[in-house]
Amino acid sequence: MHAGLRITAFAAALAATFGTAYGVGKGVDPVVEDPAPARHESHGEAKPDAGGHGGHETAPAGGLQISEGGYTLDLRTPTVTAGKRTELSFAIRDSAGRAVTAYQREHEKELHLIVASRDLVTYRHLHPTRAADGTWSIPVELPRAGGYRVFADFTPAKKGAENLTLGADLAAAGSFEPQRMPAPNSTARIHGYEVRLDGGLRPGKAGELKLNVSRDGRPVKNLQPYLGAYGHLVALRSGDHAYVHVHPNGEPGDGSTRPGPQISFTATAPSSGTYRLFLDFKHEGKVHTAEFTVRAGAATTATEAPAHDEGTGEHGH
Numbered sequence: 001m002h003a004g005l006r007i008t009a010f011a012a013a014l015a016a017t018f019g020t021a022y023g024v025g026k027g028v029d030p031v032v033e034d035p036a037p038a039r040h041e042s043h044g045e046a047k048p049d050a051g052g053h054g055g056h057e058t059a060p061a062g063g064l065q066i067s068e069g070g071y072t073l074d075l076r077t078p079t080v081t082a083g084k085r086t087e088l089s090f091a092i093r094d095s096a097g098r099a100v101t102a103y104q105r106e107h108e109k110e111l112h113l114i115v116a117s118r119d120l121v122t123y124r125h126l127h128p129t130r131a132a133d134g135t136w137s138i139p140v141e142l143p144r145a146g147g148y149r150v151f152a153d154f155t156p157a158k159k160g161a162e163n164l165t166l167g168a169d170l171a172a173a174g175s176f177e178p179q180r181m182p183a184p185n186s187t188a189r190i191h192g193y194e195v196r197l198d199g200g201l202r203p204g205k206a207g208e209l210k211l212n213v214s215r216d217g218r219p220v221k222n223l224q225p226y227l228g229a230y231g232h233l234v235a236l237r238s239g240d241h242a243y244v245h246v247h248p249n250g251e252p253g254d255g256s257t258r259p260g261p262q263i264s265f266t267a268t269a270p271s272s273g274t275y276r277l278f279l280d281f282k283h284e285g286k287v288h289t290a291e292f293t294v295r296a297g298a299a300t301t302a303t304e305a306p307a308h309d310e311g312t313g314e315h316g317h
Contacts, residue, residue, distance in 0.1 A: 061270035062165025063151045063236075063243030070095040073152050073166035076135075082145040082174035088115075088128070089137040092152060092166070099134025102157035107227040107247065111136065114151040114243070115170065116236055117144065120276040121179050123289065125234070145174030149241045165243050181238060181274070181293060188279075188290040192216070195279060195290035201235070201269035203296050208249075209233070209265040211279055211290070219261035225252045226282035231263035238274040269296035 066073050072093045080086040091099040092111075103110035113136075115124040121144075128138035142148065148170040155163045186197045198210040211231065213220040223230045229251055235244035249264045250257030269275065277292040 061237070061242035061244060062153070063149070063167035063241055066166055066168050068166060069162065069164055071100070071156065071164060071166065073150075073168045074099075075150060075168040075170065078169070079171045079173060080140070080142060082142055082172040085139050085141040087137055088140045088150075088170075089135055090128075090150070090152065090168075091134050091136065092154065092156075094156075100156055101130075101132070101134040103130075104155040104157050104161070106155055106163070107229065107232070109227065110154065112153040112245075113138070114153065114234060115140065115142070116149050116151075116241065116276075117142075118147040118149065118241075119179050120181055120236055120238060120241075122148070123234075123276075123278050123291065125232070125278070125280055125289070142172045144179075145172050145176040146178075147171060151241075151243050153243075153245055165245065167241065167243065181276070182291070184274075184293045184295055186292070188292055190288050190290050191286075193220070193283070193288060193290070195281075197277070197292050197294070201267060201275055201294055201296040203269045203272045206266050206268045209246075209267055209277075211263045211265070212261050213263070213281060213283070214261060215283075220283055221258070221260045222283070223260035223263070224282040224285070226280060226287055228252070230257065230259055230281065231265070232280040233265050233267070234278045235267060235269075235275050236278075237270065238276065242270050244268075244270065244275075272296050 074091045074093050076089045076091065077086065080088070093099055106112075109127050110130065111128065113126040113128055115126065116122065122142065124140065124142075126138050126140065128136040130136050136152075150168050150170050151165055152167075153163070153165045155161055188195045188197075193213060193215050196212045196214075198212070199208050201207060201209075211233075213223065226232060229248050231248050233246045233248075235246065236242070237244075244267060246265045246267045248257070249266055252259065263279070263281065272295075274293065274295050277294060279290045279292075280287055281290070282288075
């Protein structure tokens with residue numbers, strides 16, 4: 001590609017990114033930090049008797065920094081083209097600049113990769129492949145132009161290492177059209193399923209979120225394990241994309257957790273504000289993603305999210 005063309009493409013990507021940031025800034029609530037922000041729900045903060053994934057101390061909201069704890073997210077593909085399948089590649093580097101090649105497996109994977117648009121309308125939960133040299137890669141196709149945020153959730157296989165979520169910006173070049181964040185809702189419909197959310201997020205305080213899955217008016221009682229659980233929940237704060245990653249209270253095979261229709265989580269909002277919740281669940285061999293908009297500190301409203309077409313949620317492995 002000629003130098004002039006490269007500069008033009010890069011300028012278009014930058015314009016899309018800043019245009020998205022402006023649209024989000026005009027359309028969402030400001031983030032109001034609490035005096036003592038809650039810690040990041042990397043593995044859930046379950047009740048003392050919940051077992052399974054619970055019982056872990058939470059850490060600060062993640063994804064706000066590209067470097068933390070001596071590790072850096074090196075995003076080697078900072079720009080893609082909207083609607084075009086592109087190989088997304090990156091590496092996690094230690095304080096000496098070396099690519100990390102050993103990780104702890106958590107929820108069946110060494111690393112979880114989340115890609116979300118700045119308006120929090122597009123969401124992808126991906127599982128890239130790691131090469132021997134520490135380079136991670138996965139094909140990704142983003143539907144719309146604009147700014148995105150990439151989150152890498154991992155724990156290095158180093159004694160005493162803690163779970164980290166690092167974030168970096170990604171630009172999708174193309175014709176940009178801003179979208180409003182969906183209104184607060186307590187019911188989501190996806191691929192013929194209905195998921196009802198009971199409970200809400202509380203700033204700085206742990207609270208229980210119960211999600212009930214049904215299909216054709218009947219409760220789904222045979223959910224399948226996905227990433228070692230019956231559900232996988234990610235929360236992103238509007239404005240700065242603070243990342244809260246939680247897991248259910250209990251796990252398959254623990255003798256007390258049922259495979260639906262209800263999936264229970266314990267979560268703490270880092271602050272007041274508007275959040276987007278993304279629930280991944282598996283049934284009859286397929287993974288589906290139910291999406292919610294909630295306001296921390298406010299009761300959920302009995303509204304229904306618009307239905308999504310088949311294939312909205314993307315799950316890489």
